Amino acid sequence: MxxxxxxxxxxxxxxxxxxxxxxxxxxxxxxxxxxxxxxxxxxxxxxxxxxxxxxxxxxxxxxxxxxxxxxxxxxxxxxxxxxxxxxxxxxxxxxxxxxxxxxxxxxxxMQMVFQDPFSSLNPRMTVLDIIAEPLQVNQIAKGKAAQERVAELLQLVGLRPEYMRRFPHAFSGGQRQRIVVARALALNxxxxxxxxxxxxxxxxxxxxxxxxxxxxxxxxxxxxxxxxxxxxxxxxxxxxxxxxxxxxxxxxxxxxxxxxxxxxxxxxxxxxxxxxxxxxxxxxxxxxxxxxxxxxxxxxxxxxxxxxxxxxxxxxxxxxxxxxxxxxxxxxxxxxxxxxxxxxxxx
Ligand SMILES: Nc1ncnc2c1ncn2[C@@H]1O[C@H](COP(=O)(O)OP(=O)(O)OP(=O)(O)O)[C@@H](O)[C@H]1O
Ligand SMILES: [Mg+2]
Incomplete structure (x- = not known):
């Protein structure tokens, strides 16, 4: 039926x-x-x-x-x-x-966002690398173009683009979840x-x-x-x-x-x-x-x-x-x- x-x-x-x-x-x-x-x-x-x-x-x-x-x-x-x-x-x-x-x-x-923003971000990668990863893997953008897209995504989720060189530990739980969301949105x-x-x-x-x-x-x-x-x-x-x-x-x-x-x-x-x-x-x-x-x-x-x-x-x-x-x-x-x-x- x-x-x-x-x-x-x-x-x-x-x-x-x-x-x-x-x-x-x-x-x-x-x-x-x-x-x-x-x-x-x-x-x-x-x-x-x-x-x-x-x-x-x-x-x-x-x-x-x-x-x-x-x-x-x-x-x-x-x-x-x-x-x-x-x-x-x-x-x-x-x-x-x-x-x-x-x-x-x-x-x-289709992208997935999980509960725990602490374990879903690699602590050894910068925010730039984390968000740019799907762009690179899918050969959408690299180098300066990727950087610009990351800046745009950070702005979209209410984070300052200047933060992109920082590591996840520098952010609060709520900010980390915003980073996770930015990464999920990278590929539209x-x-x-x-x-x-x-x-x-x-x-x-x-x-x-x-x-x-x-x-x-x-x-x-x-x-x-x-x-x-x-x-x-x-x-x-x-x-x-x-x-x-x-x-x-x-x-x-x-x-x-x-x-x-x-x-x-x-x-x-x-x-x-x-x-x-x-x-x-x-x-x-x-x-x-x-x-x-x-x-x-x-x-x-x-x-x-x-x-x-x-x-x-x-x-x-x-x-x-x-x-x-x-x-x-x-x-x-x-x-x-x-x-x-x-x-x-x-x-
Ligand atoms: N890999 C697996 N092997 C065997 N059983 C599993 C496996 N993964 C999940 N289950 C079982 O399937 C059922 C559903 O689990 P699931 O994690 O989807 O529930 P959930 O609704 O997300 O629960 P929660 O609110 O706790 O997150 C549970 O009984 C769980 O033990
Ligand atoms: Mg569950």
């Missing part, structure tokens, strides 16, 4: 279509490394990203967010499914099966995959970095896949939000809908746990009963059923498909129509 995710009505055609993507890691045992099962880190995920828009991706630790991003870049090879990048020159390219030349071309258009990508880009930063620096990312998005018409466990941050930056649970998307909807009237009990539980700025307001937090299941051996039926306060017998043996519950809002729950779930302001 093809799932059409038109979460945000859009005249534009998609930039990226993730279709039935799977990444299963074998679990081996014994001396002979016999395969005894699989960790279904990403299990049949379909999502769409539009030009100039942000798709937020949330879910507890281990739900498969990073694995999904790496599979999109083909940093790891997916087990099944396709990742269609609509390239301006080459047309639609399936990243999951592209030949090396097409892959090299498409990868220029269309899509940037941001994996917890602000989680390692102080709260005040987080806000500045988020504003920078939003500003860059509108100036350069960038698309983002924005991964975070912080639902407050995701609400702030995303046009559409997808919620993952044990390798599967359980809900995807335009941001406002997902936060105001969620259609999956897991989304409701996540929304209930967002910290409230007003300490006098009584927070009725839904305690999500039980632990996140072991992804090598998830519960049958709906993976969430052992923790779900609304579970019925059917949930234990039948996996609910992701279906359109309200226009543009998709949820994988047998009871989305009947349940009256609380939104972010109801807690």
């Amino acid at each position: 093809e799932i059409q995710l038109n979460a945000v009505p859009h005249a534009d055609r998609p930039l990226l279509e993730i279709l039935h993507l799977k990444k299963h890691y074998p679990v081996t045992r014994g001396l002979l490394k016999r395969t005894v099962g699989y960790v279904k880190a990403v299990d049949d995920v379909s999502l769409t990203i539009y030009p100039g828009q942000t798709l937020g991706l949330v879910g507890e630790s281990g739900s498969g967010k990073t694995t999904l991003a790496h599979s999109v870049m083909r940093g790891i090879t997916p087990t099944a499914g396709s990742v269609i990048f609509h390239d301006d020159h080459l047309g639609p390219v399936d990243v999951a099966s592209a030949d090396p030349a097409a892959l090299r071309h498409v990868r220029r258009n 990508p269309r899509l940037v995959l941001l994996d917890e880009p602000t989680s390692a930063l102080d709260v005040s620096i987080q806000a500045q970095t988020l504003n920078l990312l939003k500003d860059l998005q509108s100036r350069l018409n960038l698309s983002y896949l924005f991964i975070s466990h912080d639902l407050g941050v995701v609400e702030h930056v995303s046009d559409t939000v997808a919620v993952m649970y044990v390798g599967r998307v359980v809900e995807v909807a335009p941001t406002r809908k997902l936060y105001q009237q969620p259609k999956h009990p897991y989304t409701e539980a996540l929304l209930s746990s967002i910290p409230k700025p007003d300490p006098t307001r009584k927070k009725r937090r839904i305690a999500i009963a039980g632990e996140i299941p072991n992804p090598a051996n998830p519960p049958p039926g709906c993976h969430f059923h052992p923790r779900c306060p609304y579970a019925q017998p059917i949930c234990a043996h039948e996996a609910p498909p992701l279906r359109e519950v309200t226009p543009g809002q998709f949820a994988a729950c047998h009871f989305s129509d009947e349940l009256n779930l609380k939104g972010v302001n109801d807690f």
Whole structure:
């Protein structure tokens, strides 16, 4: 069954279509490394990203967010499914099966930014060399031309070009993340995959970095896949939000809908746990009963059923498909129509 995710009505055609993507890691045992099962880190995920828009991706630790991003870049090879990048020159390219030349071309258009700006910069390279590296590797610019481009990129991310001869240790966490972003933008990508880009930063620096990312998005018409466990941050930056649970998307909807009237009990539980700025307001937090299941051996039926306060017998043996519950809002729950779930302001 093809799932059409038109979460945000859009005249534009998609930039990226993730279709039935799977990444299963074998679990081996014994001396002979016999395969005894699989960790279904990403299990049949379909999502769409539009030009100039942000798709937020949330879910507890281990739900498969990073694995999904790496599979999109083909940093790891997916087990099944396709990742269609609509390239301006080459047309639609399936990243999951592209030949090396097409892959090299498409990868220029997709860049990834990781959480930790301390480990992602080589301490022995100057900022100039760090940012110029992709230009040189791809034979776009060298020497003076590269230097000029680096100066331009530093300005773009709000850093002084005079800093380019310095080493990463001379910069704060927030400044380092700006250097990482400058390097990611060096080749004029269309899509940037941001994996917890602000989680390692102080709260005040987080806000500045988020504003920078939003500003860059509108100036350069960038698309983002924005991964975070912080639902407050995701609400702030995303046009559409997808919620993952044990390798599967359980809900995807335009941001406002997902936060105001969620259609999956897991989304409701996540929304209930967002910290409230007003300490006098009584927070009725839904305690999500039980632990996140072991992804090598998830519960049958709906993976969430052992923790779900609304579970019925059917949930234990039948996996609910992701279906359109309200226009543009998709949820994988047998009871989305009947349940009256609380939104972010109801807690
Ligand atoms: N190389 C690997 N081999 C086996 N299992 C793996 C591998 N990489 C990830 N996993 C497993 O896949 C699942 C998803 O991991 P992933 O890192 O994608 O989650 P995540 O949502 O990014 O979590 P976090 O919020 O902690 O970053 C986890 O159960 C993890 O242990
Ligand atoms: Mg991760």
